[in-house]
Amino acid sequence: MAANAAPQTAVMQSSTNYSFPQHRLRRTQNDPIKTPLVLVACGSFSPITYLHLRMFEMAADFAKFNTNFEILGGFLSPVGDAYKKAGLATAQHRLRMCELATDLTSTWLSVDPWEAMQSEYIPTAQVLDHFQYEINEVLGGVKNPDGTNKPIKVMLLAGADLIQTMSTPDVWSDEDLDHILGGFGTFIVERTGTDIDDAVSNLQKYKDNIYVIQQLIHNDVSSTKIRLFLRREMSIQYLIPAPVIEYINLHGLYGDDGASSMNSMRGKEVTSGSASLAVGASGSKS
Numbered sequence: 551m552a553a554n555a556a557p558q559t560a561v562m563q564s565s566t567n568y569s570f571p572q573h574r575l576r577r578t579q580n581d582p583i584k585t586p587l588v589l590v591a592c593g594s595f596s597p598i599t600y601l602h603l604r605m606f607e608m609a610a611d612f613a614k615f616n617t618n619f620e621i622l623g624g625f626l627s628p629v630g631d632a633y634k635k636a637g638l639a640t641a642q643h644r645l646r647m648c649e650l651a652t653d654l655t656s657t658w659l660s661v662d663p664w665e666a667m668q669s670e671y672i673p674t675a676q677v678l679d680h681f682q683y684e685i686n687e688v689l690g691g692v693k694n695p696d697g698t699n700k701p702i703k704v705m706l707l708a709g710a711d712l713i714q715t716m717s718t719p720d721v722w723s724d725e726d727l728d729h730i731l732g733g734f735g736t737f738i739v740e741r742t743g744t745d746i747d748d749a750v751s752n753l754q755k756y757k758d759n760i761y762v763i764q765q766l767i768h769n770d771v772s773s774t775k776i777r778l779f780l781r782r783e784m785s786i787q788y789l790i791p792a793p794v795i796e797y798i799n800l801h802g803l804y805g806d807d808g809a810s811s812m813n814s815m816r817g818k819e820v821t822s823g824s825a826s827l828a829v830g831a832s833g834s835k836s
C-alpha cells in the first residue's frame with residue numbers, strides 16, 4: 551500500500567452500502583419529560599483534535615445543567631473532498647482518524663461518513679437534513695414509555711468562529727441560515743480569538759435557538775496548529791488522541807509533501823515572525 555493510502559474505513563467500503571451509524575444512538579430517554587437531542591458537528595477534522603471531542607462534552611454539561619434537553623447521541627460529520635480547503639487530508643484519512651478518536655474514548659460519539667462520501671460539496675443545511683431523515687424518518691426517533699414514538703431534535707454543534715462566518719457575506723445563503731438556525735438550532739462553543747457577542751449579533755432573530763457555551767478551561771488547539779507542529783517536526787503528543795498520532799505517522803500525513811495546507815501556511819509563518827505559534831491563532835484558517 552502506498553504510504554499515503556488510507557485503508558477503507560469500516561463504513562466507506564462502497565458508496566452503495568452506506569448505513570447510518572446508529573450503534574451509539576440511544577433510543578430511549580432516561581427522562582421522557584425532556585426534549586431528546588442529537589448534536590452534529592460539521593467540520594474538516596484535518597486532523598481531529600481533543601477540542602473537537604471536548605466540544606461535545608462541554609455541550610453535554612451545558613445541556614444537563616442549563617436546558618431541558620436530554621442528549622442521546624453526538625455525531626461528527628467530516629466534510630467531503632470537494633470542500634477543497636487547504637490542509638484537507640483525504641476524506642478517507644479524516645474519517646478514519648475521527649473513528650480512531652471516538653471509538654476508544656467515547657461511549658456516545660459516532661462518525662457519520664455520509665457527507666464525506668459525497669463527490670459534491672454538501673452545504674451544512676443539507677447535512678442536517680440527512681441526520682433528521684436518518685434519525686427521525688428511518689429510525690423513528692425515540693420510543694416513549696407508552697410505546698409511541700417521539701422525534702429527536704437535531705442541532706448543529708459548532709465553534710464561535712464558524713458562527714461568525716454566518717455574518718460574512720456570501721458564505722451562507724439566507725435560506726440555509728434560516729433552515730439551520732431557525733429550524734434546527736445550534737450549540738456554540740466560545741473560541742479564543744472570536745468575540746462571541748459579535749458573532750451572534752447579526753443572528754438575533756434566531757436567539758432562542760442559539761445556545762452559547764463558555765469554555766471553562768480554555769483550549770485553543772486547532773487543526774491548523776497541529777499541521778504546523780507536524781511540519782516542524784514538533785511533538786503533538788497529548789494534543790490529539792494517541793491512535794490518531796500513530797495513524798498520521800503511519801501514513802505520513804501533513805508532512806512537507808503530504809499536506810496541501812503547507813504552501814498556504816508558509817506565508818503565514820513568515821508574517822508571524824518569531825511568534826510562530828501565533829500561526830493559526832484560533833479562527834485563522836489555512
Ligand SMILES: Nc1ncnc2c1ncn2[C@@H]1O[C@H](COP(=O)(O)OP(=O)(O)OP(=O)(O)O)[C@@H](O)[C@H]1O
Nearest residue numbers: 593594595601708709712741769770771772773774
Ligand atoms: N479550539 C476550538 N475552540 C472552539 N471551537 C473549535 C476549536 N477548534 C475547532 N472548533 C470547532 O470545531 C468545528 C470543526 O472545525 P474544523 O474542523 O474546521 O477545526 P479547526 O481546528 O478550526 O480546523 P482548521 O484549523 O483546519 O481550520 C468548527 O465548528 C470549529 O469552530
Ligand SMILES: NC(=O)c1ccc[n+]([C@@H]2O[C@H](COP(=O)(O)O)[C@@H](O)[C@H]2O)c1
Nearest residue numbers: 592593594629673674675712721722723
Ligand atoms: N454554506 C454552508 O453550508 C457552509 C459555509 C461555510 C462552512 N460550512 C461548513 O462548516 C464546516 C467548517 O468549515 P471550516 O473548516 O471552513 O471552518 C464545514 O463542515 C463546512 O461544510 C458550511
